[in-house]
Amino acid sequence: MNARSVCCAPLWRTVLFGASMFLGGYLSVAVFPVWLAVVFFSSGLLMAVFLQRRTLARQRAGFATLIADVERGGPGHLQHRLSVDTLPAQFKELALACNDLFARLDQSITRTLQFSAVASHELRTPLTILRGEVEIALRQPGLSEDIQALLVSNLEEIQRMSRIIEDLLLLSKGDVGEMPLRKESLELNELLTEIFSQAAVLGDAKDISVSFSPFEGQVPYRGDGLRLRQMFLNLLANAVNYTDAGGTVDMSLIVEDRNAMIVIRDTGIGMKSEHLPHIFDRFYRIDKEKNCGDGGSGLGLSIVKWVVDAHGGTISVTSEYGKGTAFAVTLPLSSS
Template identity: 45%
Template sequence: MTPRTLRGRLTLWYGGLLASVLVLFGVGFYAALARNLYRGVDQKLLALAEVVAESSVRNFLRPGYTNFSRLLEEFFGVPAAGQFIQVLDPSGKVGARSENLLLRNLPVSRETLHRALHGEMVYETVPDPGAPLRVLTYPVVVRGRVRNVVQVATSLEAVMTTLREVLLALGVGIPVSLFLVLWGGWMVAARALRPLEGLIAAVREVDADQLGARVLEAEGTEEVRELARSINGLLRRLGDAFRRVREFTADASHELRTPLTVLRGEAEVALRHPRSPEEYQRVLASGLEEIHRMGRIVEDLLLLAKGDLGEAPVERVPVALDEVLEDLAGRAAALAEAKGLAFHWAGGPPVWVEADPLRLRQLLWNLLDNAIKYTPEGGQIFLSHARSGPGWVRIAVKDTGIGIPPEHQEKIFERFYRVDKHRSRAQGGSGLGLAICRWIAKVHGGRIEVRSRPGRGSTFLVHLPEAKGNDEGWEARRLES
């Protein structure tokens, strides 16, 4: 069963990895030790067999000769125990043997004797009552013929004892080491995760009314401090989001309450005394105007809400931007003239963008409408467009109106934000127009910015990506349409 805590999982993973390493190390060490021990035994047997074979060649050995003690002592330097020697003739008959083989012979199979008679050395491990014997059957070759066969053997008791002791040490040492390391890992994980527990406790205390609280960033490792900084950043963004939601809710309520208050007040006044048809008509016209205003606010709110969720339908088709601007310039010029403003539109190069025609017109008309609203009589409005770089188009709406203070320029694209709320409401604005403009520009892969100086006017710049293709192809499409 997998532990549910990070501390338990870290300890389990570390313990599992360490156990695998220790087991692999133990198996490898045991196998290497056994191989080296057996190799050492085989090398000693081979050296002893060569000494015995040399003595046999010099006729040092006579049939029935059994005094190998001096030979073994000369070879090993000390009296050797557990060493066995016997010499066979080609028929397999024992010709000489060591004293410890007077009552028995070293086993030799027909296959082993056959291989030895063909000049091959044969190593075997044979069972013995005390401990297994390691036997080397060694051919003595004289003038190309196998004269005798020497068998030397030694007990593997020392090797087996060593291997058992090593196996016991590994069997005890590995679990003990694993337990100690797991215990240490558990403690280290607890110490390393202690700052996380503090973060968890601090975050649990945060609610919607305490989003200004912050967790400590000076405790723990760099990773924990980075997590604390990320949590504080998240809390900061959540606080800003909650603040905007509260402001948005308050502003939306106020914007909808104002026309409702006007409607109720005019209706109550109209019902206090009998009125003429003209007076009733005036009240109804005023009420209808307020209803239209509420309708525009609700539609704008719905559009922005769908835009936030990515559900607002946005069509992307090639649009001749210069034609759209030409059409909007004609409408704006009429409104500007009625207000006593000079409108300037000098045209521009044919430019195509991939956009939603309806949303593009909404974006540009909001900017033109604002420019006309906030420019006093005698002022000027300028509309232009041009390529601002490879693949980009810039649209500029400039006015000589009241301007925007620097501290408000980054906030005017927020919902319901107004520099002067009284003037905007009097002129019929809902405070959502520039927020919609920013959303439309963003959803088309562009951006919108403002440059303004109080009393000197404002310039709104819209940057949109140009439609991919060549001008000749777009012009042909324009002619077809």
């Protein structure tokens, strides 16, 4: 134990340490033999060190508990509050400050999400009116080719904006809990076969082979059929969109350990590794020019992630640039 440790220790422990030194020195010259004085001195020193180490251990344990509690209140769990009563006194003020920060962040994010939902809803009506007016104008006789091309371009942009608004409204309502799942009894082989048929049409238009390998036997599942169709069709459409003519898109259904795993694999252009952590972020687009050209909004995979999370599942992606990409969706069968 050095001088700095003694200075940093609580006062009573420093007194104990000093008293042991004084007592040992006094007894060594006054009454007891030197060896006995050394024993007294060493005992006092060891006791001070032991008490100091035990206090530090308690503080480290309290700090570790506080950190673990803070991590449970991360993104998506801002309603969580730290347990103040179980913490050491020196950490309670910090825990109360964290709780106050969580509360203010939660209120701010909730207001932002509510604004997004309201704004998206209010924008639907003017866009619907604009689309109707442009469609009426296109039916008028005697339009020049230039005017007709201009109106068609306007209609395409209005339709694209409408899709973005619908996607934003879906995500915003999902964030604030206003988009509950409408669960029903489904059979996954049957559901995926229907979706595969739609994706095969998209593949034929680009000379891409689309295949589906079902699970041998029925796979009953309880989920929102509309949202599941939207999710898997989105993944398949992306696979077709980013695969060149002559390529392949394969979908397979596997059941393991009471989980259904649906893997969608393509031989497309793939993605570089730096993009993989961000592909589920809203408005994140790898090829901005390509996405703008085909009407992509950067929200498709965000919706996919929301649907998977809402069903208690997980989604992962692996990709090799220039060779292809694979998405794996895992849905728990036990909860359904």
